[in-house]
Amino acid sequence: MNTQSNRKPLAITGIVSRAKQEDDTGKNKLTGGIGCGSLYIPIAGDIASFIATTKSEINERINEMTTVTHPIPNKCKGSNGLPTPHIGPDLDSYKKAHALTTGEHRHSFWDKAAKETLYWHRPFSTVVTGGFEHGDTAWFPEGGLNASYNCVDRWAIQNPDKTAIIYEADEPGQHQEISYGELLREVCKVANVLKSMGVKKGDVVSIYLPMTWHAVVSFLAVARLGAVHSVIFAGFSAESLRDRVVDGKSKVIITSDEGKRGGKTIATKNIVDAALKECPDVDNVLVLQRTGNPVNMQQGRDYWWHEETAKVVPYCAPEIVSSEDPLFILYTSGSTGKPKGVVHTTGGYLLGAALTVKYIFDVHENDRYACMADVGWITGHTYIVYGPLLNGVSTTVFESTPVYPNPSRYWDVVQKHKLTQFYTAPTAIRLLRRLGKEHVQGYDLSTLRVIGSVGEPINPEAWDWYNEEVGKKECAVVDTYWQTETGSIIISPLPGAIPCKPGSATFPFWGIEPVILDAVTGQPLEGNDVEGVLAVKHPWPSMARTVYGDHARFLDTYLKPYPGYYFTGDGAGRDHEGYIFIKGRVDDVINVSGHRLSTAEIESALILHSGVAEAAVVGVQDELTGQSISAWVTMKPEFKGSVDENLVKELTLQVRKVIGPFAAPKSLYVVGDLPKTRSGKIMRRVIRKIVAGEGDQLGDLSTLADPSVVDDIKDNVPSKELLDNERPSSMSDSSATGSATNSGSNTNTGSSTGSGSSSKTSSIPATAGVGGLTFTEPPQTKTSYYKVAAENEITFGWNLTSLYNTPDSLTFDAVHTDSGNTYTLGSVGGGDTSFKWDPYKYYTDGNSPPLVYDTYQLRVYDENGPSAAPSPGSFMPNSNLRFALYKPKAYTPLDQWVCPNCSSAVKSLPLASVAWLLTLSLILVSGYSVMRGTRH
Known part of the structure; x- marks a missing residue:
């Protein structure tokens, strides 16, 4: 057990930890403690170090979270005609493989991965330059490539009839499949239209489209020209759209007449028109006809998609860009009120997107993959558009909601399109769980092999429901952790290799070296059973490079809080087996x-x-x-x-x-x-x-x-x-x-x-x-004391924070519950004006001395107001009496305390007393103890 005093102790959830580590001789590593079987409790003279040491020793929270480990599911073992996972067959195989992607091996790993995964029109010789200190990281700097070519051309040449996009429209029963050959032609036509509007390499094009397959075409058309797309979720207000268009200096916007979602119509063109009243630099608007309803079209500025694409040839040569040239800007909300435009570059981002889809979702050549997010967010960018298409598989564009027209919509889509991977948010999972499993039952989900969660930590209850009702306990459940700024997933299970624990993102992806830092000192917390803030040790290719137009903000937010690390802004814990839990x-x-x-x-x-x-x-x-x-x-x-x-x-x-x-x-x-x-x-x-x-x-x-x-x-x-x-x-x-x-x-x-x-x-x-x-x-x-309605087995205790730091006097509000076994009062004496308080009896057989034992003045209230103090027998179940305590005597610091009955010091108390002391000091130090203290 690590007992370093400079380590920030962990909060614990309840009981004394039952895990006792031993050294090679089988003896306790710490001295001065009391051991009893598997229970080990250290005792320290100084109360501050005592509490700090004890918290780290008996940390229970993480251990409680990691009691259930789900083995590799059957569908991820490469049997029964299913594809063999890319990595497997167990956790050891993952750990060995991961070790060859980090440390001294990381540069050679990324070099080989980039060359094998992407098509480079111009080769690179340097893997990475720069670092976190100045925020000047550059990956594969001499290399040249094109995102559109890597996503479309490669597969259109090999197999033009293979499905690239599965489009599921908002209206049930309306769907369409677009082949790689068709996708290439559509991308080239839109690219040529944009070129005719003056778009060139490095220009920013804003995209404000609903969830149709044309959104994917727009991404790739902009990238084909070497331009930078700025996708804005088609649901933002005109003001939000305006701010993003102005900040990105866009001169062209791609939008639609209207959008459809959940049976409702979204007036996208009207919103664009309102926004453009304050965007004088926008020269052209390309409008997709989604619903056909009439909209305002400003002559000389607004052009119909279908009319303009009919005028151009269906091929456009890809513009080769440098690896570090920007691919897109994506705005995320800031608490300051100003959204920040996160900038991702081409080579590194594409590599991260491609590798994570391949390994985390275990995609294979004939898979039909579905991410149910919106392309307006980073999840849609990476896991609807770029990641799947870079792997040459079929990706799903879902325009509707999980509950339109009924809560079975997701499962109808899975069955209809024979999906093999399914990726959605915990919010959707919780919603569907709330609506009942009957909406899942009756649908054939047997084609699924991997189901994933994205957006926030998924609670274990939702994880279990997802695993049992959707995955049928046969699919890998990948609880993925990443951010807009990381570009791609950085912590996640790998199907076929990593057993899952509900609530845990498990282990880092290839090349990622996460560290858990002490939030105060910034020092890494080594080993397991630690909790702190999550950071990443070395740069990785898909990470964002800057905030558009504000590099200082990027440095201040991500690289300066803990120099030498990328700071995620999230808390995390690592359990006794090394599994990582994201705390939010x-x-x-x-x-x-x-x-x-x-x-x-x-x-x-x-x-x-x-x-x-x-x-x-x-x-x-x-x-x-x-x-x-x-x-x-x-x-x-x-x-x-x-x-x-x-x-x-x-x-x-x-x-x-x-x-x-x-x-x-x-x-x-x-x-x-x-x-x-x-x-x-x-x-x-x-x-x-x-x-x-x-x-x-x-x-x-x-x-x-x-x-x-x-x-x-x-x-x-x-x-x-x-x-x-x-x-x-x-x-x-x-x-x-x-x-x-x-x-x-x-x-x-x-x-x-x-x-x-x-x-x-x-x-x-x-x-x-x-x-x-x-x-x-x-x-x-006549006073404002209240009768308490309490359940049995509720434990109360002293507020030791107040007791230890007591001034000359304290005032307490105390309550007596109607539940007779909530606590036990000792004897009443002093002419019915004082009593002795003995909460210790609630935790033990009553034969050991209490830990706190003092005399207080007592005033009792019944329905008619103040009355004389009752006998001890009055404090029984169903009693309607309340009491108040005030003017306690001065306290002795715990490390100096001696029991008034037996003169025993803290260090010599029986084991049960020490166990109660730990419970008292570490668990019940709160404003919710039986007394509520006010210092004065």
Whole structure:
């Protein structure tokens, strides 16, 4: 076990780790610890190093996530007439192969791969120059090639009748197949039209098209001329389109009269017209006739696709460009409000696209491949257009949605076109899972060999459903990790070689050397069972080169945060077997009382509830715990009528049970939908801003699919002023009846767990609550203490963060639950004015000494207000009594603490006591412990 004190410790989910490593002699590597069978618990004198060491030693979160490993599925073993995978047959074969693509071998690997994968019209001799320091990486710099030739001509020459594109239109029953020979002719005709409009090498052409096969033609026609395409999702507003056209300095736009999606019509030409009112540099617009409905055509500027292509010859010689010449600009949304145009170059990008499709999707000559994304995003660029066509296989262009006209649409497409690979987003998988497996059953999906997930980490529940219902437990499930900036997948399973773990992207692709860095020091965290931020050690060919017109922004965002590395902006963990788990964006990590919690982990726990369809979790600033957890969920249709306080409690308890008490949401809202991009990603930053009271600073919302969702969320969140007024006030010496929480009349159902449904309960405070439990106000109580409705087996403990850093005095709000076994009170003495608190009895047989044992002043409240302290027997199940604690005695630091009963020091406590101490200090250090402390 690594016990370096400078290592940032990991947050853990619950119990003491059962993994005990031993050295060659079979003895514990650490001294000063207590060992019992497979349980090893170190004890340290200094509390800070004690907690740090202990966290790293007993890390449980990653281990819990990696308990299930799925073996290589039958369809990826090269038997029963199926193709033999490109790599296999096991993990060792992958590791040996990967070692020959990294380190001292990486240059020779990329050299050979580039020469074998792409057609070079002009050979190269230098593999790579430059590096991360100045952001001046260049791959195969002397080489010359053409993207269109590599994607189309090679295969059109060999087999012109082979299907290149499978086009599935929005309307059910309308589909078309375009051969490589036809594709070449169409690409050349559009290229000649663009040439007649003055487009030449290096010019930027904007493409604003719906998901028809003509979009692929447009990509390749622009590339054939050596020009640069800037594809803008056909759903952006006129303002967003304008900004991208102006930034890219485009003089030509390719669009359509209208688009079709999910049975709805998109007025693409009208949007272009509105945008061009402020784009004076655009000279020409080429318009595809998709629906045939009348649109405005400006003479001298707007030209019909079908008319112009009928005028030109069907061949255009490809323009040879340098490997480092730009191939495309793709704009991604920025939180600052200004989208950034990521620039990808030709040679390196094509190589990454080609290799990842070949190995990760295990494509073979006769495969019929489908990525269900939109070409307006990087996934569509790489895995609809370039990657499949570079491998000479058939690629699918899907114009519709997963649920139009019904939730079986995907599976109808798979069956109809006999697809062999299927690639979609976790959002779509969760949606289809929510709608029921009956929509999958009855369809023949037997042609599928590989099914993939892209866009965000897929939660294990969705992974299992995908594997069982779609893959029938026979297909490889590739959970892929990459970014717009990486150009192609950099971490993913390889069918035939890497056993999968739900929720894990598994291992790096060829030539990629990911590192997990300490977020504070920037130092690599070696070995397994580590968690930090994800970076890449060396440049790779498909990575972006710059932000268009703003190289300083590129350096500041990706290369300067951790000098010498490419910084992904994502958190990641590596489990005990080396599997990589992506934790989501670094700003999607919540720190609650020192516990670093992944939003994805909490979301997965919420989705375990049978009624939850989707979940989003964000961090909210909290005076007591630093941050608290705000959860937002949507429900399956059959559960939408049962949104009430009980549901909120169930969901909160779900998180407590799956992860631990410290992860319980402080607020929980049930809403109709979550804010998502048009590509299906949940926009958590929007929720985060609104919850923080910054609803007027949401940044770029051009990718938001449904703006009304934002208004719904705003309606469900109390104003910042209201929340400030509802914060608990402390109880002073002279005011034992000081209000702990004020009644939040404008908050939604659920106190610390508020439901964003339409029902509202004025008696539930916005910020009150312990462990996510719901409160109801007792009648005639003159103070604002609340009766708690609790489930059995809920464990509470002290807030040791407050105890260890105690000032002269502390004020606590404490509650007694109606569940008699939640905790145990000790004896009452001192004339019924003090009592002794013994939570330790809940964890042990009661024969060992308590870890915290002190005398407090006690005031008890019943339905009629304050009363004398009761006897111990009054604290029984169904009791309606509440109590408040104040003026505790000063505490002794834990490393100096001695039990008042037996005079035992911490280091000499029984093993069970130490185990409880670990649970107490590492798991229950939160604002959701049985006491809520306020320093003063």
